[in-house]
Amino acid sequence: MNAALTAAAAFVMLLAASYCVAIARLWIAYGATAVRSAWWLPYAEGRALLRQSAAPPSGRDRLLFASAPWIAIMTVSLAALVIPVGPALVAFDPSIGLFYFIVVLGPFVVAMFCAGWSQNGKNGLFGAFRAAAVLLAYEVPLGFAAIGPVMDAGSLSTVRIVEAQSSLWYGAWQPLGVAIYLVAALMMSYTHPFDIPQSEDELGGGVFAEYAGARLLIFRIALDALFALLMAMGVVLFLGGGDGPLLPAPLWFFVKIVALAGVTLYAARRFPRLRHDQMLSLSWKILLPASLVNVAIVGVLILVR
Amino acid sequence: MIGNAERIGLFGRGARRRPTKRFFAVDGGGGAHIVAKLAHLKPELRRVASPRHANLLLIVSPLSPMMREPLVEIARAMAKPSRAIVIDTDFAIGQVLDTGSLLPQAEHVSSASVAEILRRCFDEAIPPFELGVASEWHPDSLDLSNDSTEIETEEVVLSLGPSQPYTAGPLQMLLVCDGEQIVRAELQTRYAYRGVAEAMLGARWKEAAEIAAALDPLAPFAGRLAFVRAIETLQDKALNAERTAWRDGILARERARNTLWWFVRFADLLGLSEMTRRAHAIAVRLDDRISVSPGRGKRRPRLANGREPDISRLVHHVETLARDVTHDRLIALRCKGIGLLGVDEALRDGISGPSLAASRNGNGDVHARLVARLAAAGSDLRNAANAKLDVESRLSLDGSVPAGSVDVAVEGPRGTIGLTLRSNGGECPAHVEWRRPSAVLLKVLPDVLKGQIVADAEVIVASFDLAMAEADA
Numbered sequence: 181m182n183a184a185l186t187a188a189a190a191f192v193m194l195l196a197a198s199y200c201v202a203i204a205r206l207w208i209a210y211g212a213t214a215v216r217s218a219w220w221l222p223y224a225e226g227r228a229l230l231r232q233s234a235a236p237p238s239g240r241d242r243l244l245f246a247s248a249p250w251i252a253i254m255t256v257s258l259a260a261l262v263i264p265v266g267p268a269l270v271a272f273d274p275s276i277g278l279f280y281f282i283v284v285l286g287p288f289v290v291a292m293f294c295a296g297w298s299q300n301g302k303n304g305l306f307g308a309f310r311a312a313a314v315l316l317a318y319e320v321p322l323g324f325a326a327i328g329p330v331m332d333a334g335s336l337s338t339v340r341i342v343e344a345q346s347s348l349w350y351g352a353w354q355p356l357g358v359a360i361y362l363v364a365a366l367m368m369s370y371t372h373p374f375d376i377p378q379s380e381d382e383l384g385g386g387v388f389a390e391y392a393g394a395r396l397l398i399f400r401i402a403l404d405a406l407f408a409l410l411m412a413m414g415v416v417l418f419l420g421g422g423d424g425p426l427l428p429a430p431l432w433f434f435v436k437i438v439a440l441a442g443v444t445l446y447a448a449r450r451f452p453r454l455r456h457d458q459m460l461s462l463s464w465k466i467l468l469p470a471s472l473v474n475v476a477i478v479g480v481l482i483l484v485r
Numbered sequence: 486m487i488g489n490a491e492r493i494g495l496f497g498r499g500a501r502r503r504p505t506k507r508f509f510a511v512d513g514g515g516g517a518h519i520v521a522k523l524a525h526l527k528p529e530l531r532r533v534a535s536p537r538h539a540n541l542l543l544i545v546s547p548l549s550p551m552m553r554e555p556l557v558e559i560a561r562a563m564a565k566p567s568r569a570i571v572i573d574t575d576f577a578i579g580q581v582l583d584t585g586s587l588l589p590q591a592e593h594v595s596s597a598s599v600a601e602i603l604r605r606c607f608d609e610a611i612p613p614f615e616l617g618v619a620s621e622w623h624p625d626s627l628d629l630s631n632d633s634t635e636i637e638t639e640e641v642v643l644s645l646g647p648s649q650p651y652t653a654g655p656l657q658m659l660l661v662c663d664g665e666q667i668v669r670a671e672l673q674t675r676y677a678y679r680g681v682a683e684a685m686l687g688a689r690w691k692e693a694a695e696i697a698a699a700l701d702p703l704a705p706f707a708g709r710l711a712f713v714r715a716i717e718t719l720q721d722k723a724l725n726a727e728r729t730a731w732r733d734g735i736l737a738r739e740r741a742r743n744t745l746w747w748f749v750r751f752a753d754l755l756g757l758s759e760m761t762r763r764a765h766a767i768a769v770r771l772d773d774r775i776s777v778s779p780g781r782g783k784r785r786p787r788l789a790n791g792r793e794p795d796i797s798r799l800v801h802h803v804e805t806l807a808r809d810v811t812h813d814r815l816i817a818l819r820c821k822g823i824g825l826l827g828v829d830e831a832l833r834d835g836i837s838g839p840s841l842a843a844s845r846n847g848n849g850d851v852h853a854r855l856v857a858r859l860a861a862a863g864s865d866l867r868n869a870a871n872a873k874l875d876v877e878s879r880l881s882l883d884g885s886v887p888a889g890s891v892d893v894a895v896e897g898p899r900g901t902i903g904l905t906l907r908s909n910g911g912e913c914p915a916h917v918e919w920r921r922p923s924a925v926l927l928k929v930l931p932d933v934l935k936g937q938i939v940a941d942a943e944v945i946v947a948s949f950d951l952a953m954a955e956a957d958a
Contacts, residue, residue: 234564385535
């Protein structure tokens, strides 16, 4: 029962963080003009989408088209179970928590692919293949970036990783790992500048081109929640989880997620939208070698210490 | 779960007082600036790329009759309930689609007041539209014969448009793709056809001048000036230096304004939110300071406060923006080496303006065109700032037009607009032939796109700043 309540709390926190991510996106896109309205705009947009209905595309694959948004949101919800919101506040703490997190998030790309494939339209199809190409770009650097904290903590358990940072956050002495992780997280969550599968202008919405109403809303929530979740794992891996003075651990954890998300989105705003081949080049030519160097540096530092 | 939030009472009255609109724009050719302006004015009003994501359909008239079926298809694809607003510009010249018969519930509003358009966008009293006609549109496609027995990848035809954000006005691109690589490109340009030159033949001289201003609704002064200059040449009329300088100043300002709004759209395509905001702010300030004449060039552009604006500060902002864009390595990473147009090719096809300058002074890729346009905008705005624009002058026609034939050229935002005009000494022009820079660029576009990848196609097309109304093909 305790685990169920903790899971529910983690899920609510995830939704709150994804709402904050949506606000941050508006602030970054519109600047000062959105300072006031951004607070309620995600809610109003959600409401407007819920009120709408649209004739689904003819010739679609009914099962895949209808299930894709649910696969996306379920994937994010399941992965959130291993996030330790505070000391002893984790719904599920397997010894392979980090591995579980990366593996369970894998089907998100399946949701994206199903969404694009099932529309019976070429725009969606191109978006689907781009989503699959992005998978090749982020998966390896993300895993290697996360190895640094695991090497020092000596465990894949997310709770153990947080506990191992009680004296010093890993982000303080693994800055390269943080940078690689954040870039890979942007790719994994299809966030600008790596949002080419959605290709808002070029392919009329890409994988989401034929989605409308509640299904589109679920997809948007899932995308924001995925980004928030990856930031949460970033906090676990590099910023000491809920560790902090005065405030309760869950509140610290929430503040850190929002701050990390805000900084990441703000830094990403200067980049133009990259093509998938540029993403792959970035991943295989820069991020992968850099992550191997990071692993070597961390190994040496652990030995020296 | 879809469309029943009202029924299940999920939300309270608070959100109802704060509506949010996502609009899909159908631009007939004269609305690129208005749409770009609206898209970044308020976060509550956002442009979306798919009609299924929109709850507001913005139609910027006039539309060619060729746009009837695509418009029906777009309206049919939109989620329900959705509202429609038709923004009426002053360029209903030639063959024009009657949008009222298709969407009787659509609200009409003048393009002159952006504030009024904004108010109407959020007006919940406007009834949702019901489409009275069925869609019979069969989008153009290409036949791909695959007679090879070898194992090979299958080519697909990707149809983009006709309503898309890369050009000012409708253009349909049919891209034959091998994976993401474009093997062949074909363009369907007829969706913007209004027959401006033909309309001028049946009009009296003064009416023809009004029609000339509608050639490129985004640059009405250039079209009208070309026509007036042609008639003045036929009349052998000499202009004093002051009037010539006034014309050059207004023309330069029109070019700069066009470039700024083009850059807003271009930066938005690249996802450069900060650059988009900066360019939008500068363009809005330029628009706010100058109340541009409503399009037909009857009156000279004048100031909102009746005085000449201090645009020297805007010059500084534009030049800073141009410098930042030129030296931005990230923009260069995305734009360099794609969409190459060689100088020989450009000269052979009669390309002019910033596209030619980019091929001459740079290597003719997207980045070179971007740099060339912004540099030209800075220089144009500086010229406009230095020109005496407060003299009493206007573009008007006086007296009769003697018989003869004349060729004139005016430097418009997209290149040199040429006009061949012949008069028989009668009440109407005997022959009108426009040389339109966008039409020339459209000819080279398939060759430029060939071999590129789909993800670059939008950036390449956008870099040419095509005005489909002006192409009028």
